[in-house]
Amino acid sequence: MSAEFATDARRRRRRFARYGRIIPIAVVQLFGTVAASGTFGARAGHGGPPFHAPSTFAVVHPGALSGLAIVLLLGSIAVLPWRWRWPVAVLGTVAACTVAFAFVAPARGPYVAALTMALTNAVLLGHRVPALLVAAVSFLVLPWADYLTGRTPALPWSAMTLTSAWLIATLAIAELARVRIARSADARAARAAEARRRADDERVRIARELHDSVAHNMSLINLQSGVALHLGRELPEQTRAALTAIHDASASALTELRAILGVLRSADGTNPAARAPGPSLRQLPDLVDRARAAGLDVSLTISGAPERVGGITDASTYRIAQEAVTNVMKHAPRHHAIVTVSVGTDIVDLTVSDEPGASAEGRTAASIGSSGNGIIGMRERAAAVGGTLTAGPTPSGGWTVQARLPIVTSNSDSQEPEEQR
Numbered sequence: 349m350s351a352e353f354a355t356d357a358r359r360r361r362r363r364f365a366r367y368g369r370i371i372p373i374a375v376v377q378l379f380g381t382v383a384a385s386g387t388f389g390a391r392a393g394h395g396g397p398p399f400h401a402p403s404t405f406a407v408v409h410p411g412a413l414s415g416l417a418i419v420l421l422l423g424s425i426a427v428l429p430w431r432w433r434w435p436v437a438v439l440g441t442v443a444a445c446t447v448a449f450a451f452v453a454p455a456r457g458p459y460v461a462a463l464t465m466a467l468t469n470a471v472l473l474g475h476r477v478p479a480l481l482v483a484a485v486s487f488l489v490l491p492w493a494d495y496l497t498g499r500t501p502a503l504p505w506s507a508m509t510l511t512s513a514w515l516i517a518t519l520a521i522a523e524l525a526r527v528r529i530a531r532s533a534d535a536r537a538a539r540a541a542e543a544r545r546r547a548d549d550e551r552v553r554i555a556r557e558l559h560d561s562v563a564h565n566m567s568l569i570n571l572q573s574g575v576a577l578h579l580g581r582e583l584p585e586q587t588r589a590a591l592t593a594i595h596d597a598s599a600s601a602l603t604e605l606r607a608i609l610g611v612l613r614s615a616d617g618t619n620p621a622a623r624a625p626g627p628s629l630r631q632l633p634d635l636v637d638r639a640r641a642a643g644l645d646v647s648l649t650i651s652g653a654p655e656r657v658g659g660i661t662d663a664s665t666y667r668i669a670q671e672a673v674t675n676v677m678k679h680a681p682r683h684h685a686i687v688t689v690s691v692g693t694d695i696v697d698l699t700v701s702d703e704p705g706a707s708a709e710g711r712t713a714a715s716i717g718s719s720g721n722g723i724i725g726m727r728e729r730a731a732a733v734g735g736t737l738t739a740g741p742t743p744s745g746g747w748t749v750q751a752r753l754p755i756v757t758s759n760s761d762s763q764e765p766e767e768q769r
Contacts, residue, residue, distance in 0.1 A: 652691025
């Protein structure tokens with residue numbers, strides 16, 4: 349649920365960034381320009397001062413906007429949602445609409461709001477050369493529109509001053525924002541690199557501790573059990589079976605431990621070449637055979653197609669079954685353990701239960717569930733793949749572990765890239 353909520357939140361942020369930020373620009377440009385033009389009923393000559401006058405002594409009074417002028421205003425706004433995907437194309441389209449509007453209608457009001465956003469976006473994305481070219485064209489064309497169309501006979505000195513101030517401020521602010529964003533990205537990259545370095549150091553430290561303690565002692569167990577088997581040919585059959593189970597289990601644990609050490613010592617935490625085949629549902633018969641060799645009465649039933657299960661779900665199912673069977677061996681060795689696996693279309697159901705035998709001894713089911721971290725670890729494994737796990741005593745005095753895991757073949761979920769701003 350948390351992953352779905354995070355994905356929905358990212359989509360909402362992207363939608364707002366794409367459309368929500370355009371709404372203020374659209375309102376300012378459209379309604380501000382229409383109001384400044386006198387379209388709402390102002391008479392020619394009585395509409396108030398223009399947004400910029402071509403000259404201090406030659407003022408072009410407002411006039412109602414034509415349909416073409418309204419279309420150009422809307423066109424410059426309509427392409428803004430694609431400003432991140434095609435920043436240069438959007439900038440060119442907005443600039444063309446703005447320049448055309450200046451020639452179609454008296455240029456006044458905030459008709460350059462969309463162009464301001466497109467220029468800023470192009471600079472932020474690193475397209476400074478197209479932004480400078482559009483700024484130069486705007487400076488050379490927009491202030492002269494009224495003069496070139498004959499709406500005023502005077503040279504547009506005041507309009508040129510206002511246009512240059514607007515362009516310089518827009519480009520300067522956009523460049524400062526771009527530099528700040530770049531520095532923030534560099535700082536985030538540096539922090540991420542430092543976090544990766546610390547994680548690498550911690551992995552190496554854990555690998556060293558595992559090798560010096562667990563791997564060393566496991567090797568001794570494997571060696572001593574092998575020597576006992578070699579020298580104790582006259583030992584009772586049950587004793588030799590127990591020694592054989594110890595020798596095989598320690599050898600299997602050493603193989604997995606060496607693979608884990610190889611992963612921990614690798615640069616990025618993954619070392620496929622050093623890894624042995626990972627735990628899998630297909631290894632459950634071997635797990636059951638080892639438990640039987642250790643003296644546990646256990647049965648296994650698998651329905652469905654376990655080969656369809658792969659990735660983290662496959663490994664998690666095996667580890668949960670392994671931990672549950674181990675708990676039976678530790679806490680209720682005289683019980684009868686039943687392992688059931690059902691592979692469905694997109695769900696794996698695992699049940700490990702133990703039922704007291706006729707001469708069952710040892711700890712009660714309630715004490716089994718309250719000791720150690722085994723059940724906590726099994727729940728964490730189930731939650732890691734989005735599954736559930738329940739564990740509790742049975743009326744007969746046994747214990748049942750039930751896991752329901754979705755079939756997930758990869759550790760990482762695909763994520764859509766977020767918008768840049």
